[in-house]
Amino acid sequence: MTVSSQAIGGGIRSRIQGRFQRWLVRRVPPVREALLSQRNIFIFPSAAGLVFLFMLLTLLLTGINYENNLVLALTFLLGGMFVISVLHTFANLSGLVLSGAQAPSVFVGQRACFQLRIRDTQQRVHDDLRIVWDDAEPTIVRMQANAQLDLPLYISTHQRGPMRPGRLRIDTRYPTGLIRAWCRIALDTRCVVFPSPGPLTPLQRADGSGDDGLLTEQEGTDDFSGFRTYREGDPLRHVAWKTLARGQPLQLREYISQADRQQWLDWDHTATLGDTEHRLSVLCRWVLEFERDGSEYGLRMPAESIAPGRGDGHRDRCLTALALFGYSEPVA
Secondary structure (H helix, E strand, C coil), X not given: CCCCHHHHHHHHHHHHHHHHHHHHHHHCCCECEEECCCCCCEEEECHHHHHHHHHHHHHHHHHHHHCCHHHHHHHXXXXXXXXXXXXXXXXXXXXXXXXXCCCCCEECCCEEEEEEEEEECCCCCEEEEEEECCCCCCEEEEECCCCEEEEEEEEECCCCEEECCCCEEEEECCCCCCEEEEEEECECCCEEEECCCCCCCCCCCXXXXXXXXXXXXXXXXXXXXXXXXXXXXXXXXXXXXXXXHCCCCCEEEEEECHHHHEEEEEHHHHHHHCCHHHHHHHHHHHHHHHHHHCCEEEEXXXXXXXXXXXXXXXXXXXXXXXXXXXXXXXXX
């Protein structure tokens, strides 16, 4: 069996990238706030800078070969400009402080919005700053001296759970374009991605009947809640004889107790609905439906139980529990 050169090249690249990422983690660890300095700013000639250096080498060899002082003077002048551009490009990034905040939770498929705060500490204008997460479009900004900028950065979401945006890259080629200075900062921030709401699938009742959607208690006897069609075996004392006398079909009066108003969403009652992600999406839909209807509902998962309640805070707690199911991170 022969191994293609493309596969060999891909393996080499992956090993090099893996070693670089491990070195980068040691060199620039995740932080909540980062000051850009010589410790985390990297500098290298750009493509135009490499061409410029080749031109300087050519001029230097030409001046030496022909003993031409004017060519040598031009070479040293351009070389001095190149060195000065290194200092100015570094200064264009140095002194900036970057910090991030937790992003609002979103559903799978929506874009997460991470707020990036940049402030200047060097009383210097910073031009042509290119800011980008690993897989997003770059954002170009200009910072005034002593200014502070709050910048929203959007990232697409593809799976539920705790999402970390990866390393933020900020780079610049200002002022000459010959030098590229960049920094890859890992800000300690995250976004909780909720499961995508699935179809409104009836769930099994706690008594095992599986009828009439989701209920978790036996019928109560406190308050009248309506009529339903009579089924064989129903108690005759609840038959609506008056409606039968008026020629309507045989119906049963239904009552609901106070405990029945507190619905429970139970992970064990979704065992017949398919794989884990589908079960979570169905529970997510029921959370949204109960919240929309104003019902009190609780959530029982294998690792935790959330008491019945209602409101935005309760809804987010339940959705967060669903989003982090199977992850080791605690529910925030």
